[in-house]
Structure formats: C-alpha cells, structure tokens
Amino acid sequence: MEEGGVQAIDRLIEQFIDSREAIENFLKLINALQKTGILPLLVGIVNNLDNNLTFLAEQNAMLIRNVNVIYGVLSGKEEARDVSLTELIKQLNDPDVKRGLYLLLKILKAIGNASKEV
Structure with a gap:
C-alpha cells in the first residue's frame, strides 16, 4: 500500500477513536429503533x-x-337557496352528502367529547 493510503487509513482510525462515544450512542439508537419496530418502518418509508x-x-x-x-x-x-324538505331528503341519497354528513357527525362527536373533558 502506498504511503498516502496508509496515512489516510491512520486518519480514519484516529477519527473513529475520537468519535467512539458518538458511535456508541448511534449504535444504541439504532438498536433501540430496531427493538421497537421503528427502524423497519423508517426503512419502509425511505424505500x-x-x-x-x-x-x-x-x-x-x-x-x-x-x-x-x-x-x-x-x-x-x-x-x-330555499329548498324543500323533500329536496333535502333526496340529497341524503347522494354518496357525497352521506360521506359529508358522516364526517360532520364525527367532528361533532369529537367536539362533544372534548367539551366534557374540560
């Protein structure tokens, strides 16, 4: 190996030794993420x-x-505009109206639930 290559490896080893605590903490973090199942999730997100x-x-x-x-x-x-009750009832058959009403009911339920916790 050339002299420059040996010096480069020596510098890397020095940096590794100087960064020992940071590397150990990084490995602890990686292990904790693996044990909790977060690491595979993050890998999946990135992939x-x-x-x-x-x-x-x-x-x-x-x-x-x-x-x-x-x-x-x-x-x-x-x-x-003014609409009749019959028109309103007919609108209840529209899937978008049903979905919207369901979401509104969920919002109202959340507001009601939050208000009793206060």
Missing part, C-alpha cells in the same frame, strides 16, 4: 419515498380543494 410523497401530495391537494369549497360556502360565494 417507498416516491409513493409516499405522491400519496401525501394527493391528500394535500384534496384537503385544499375541500377547504376551498368550505370557504366558498361560508363566505357567501355559494348562494344558498
């Missing part, structure tokens, strides 16, 4: 990073659309 980022972007876009719709209704941009 599927493209898919995960795509999913998050889609969810974010859907959230923004929903907030815009809610804002439009609450700000008066969507005109509220």
Whole structure:
C-alpha cells in the first residue's frame, strides 16, 4: 500500500477513536429503533419515498380543494337557496352528502367529547 493510503487509513482510525462515544450512542439508537419496530418502518418509508410523497401530495391537494369549497360556502360565494324538505331528503341519497354528513357527525362527536373533558 502506498504511503498516502496508509496515512489516510491512520486518519480514519484516529477519527473513529475520537468519535467512539458518538458511535456508541448511534449504535444504541439504532438498536433501540430496531427493538421497537421503528427502524423497519423508517426503512419502509425511505424505500417507498416516491409513493409516499405522491400519496401525501394527493391528500394535500384534496384537503385544499375541500377547504376551498368550505370557504366558498361560508363566505357567501355559494348562494344558498330555499329548498324543500323533500329536496333535502333526496340529497341524503347522494354518496357525497352521506360521506359529508358522516364526517360532520364525527367532528361533532369529537367536539362533544372534548367539551366534557374540560
């Protein structure tokens, strides 16, 4: 081995010795993450990073659309018209209305639950 190569290895060994405590702590962290099952989860997230980022972007876009719709209704941009009770009942058959009502009920339940804890 050339002299420069030996010196480079010597420097690496010195750095390794100087960083012994940090390396030991890092290994403890890795072992703890492995024992708790977090490490495999993190590896899975990193291995599927493209898919995960795509999913998050889609969810974010859907959230923004929903907030815009809610804002439009609450700000008066969507005109509220008089509807009959029959029309309202017919709307209950719409899957989007059902989903929306279910979400509203979950929100109301969470608010009610939180208010009794206060």
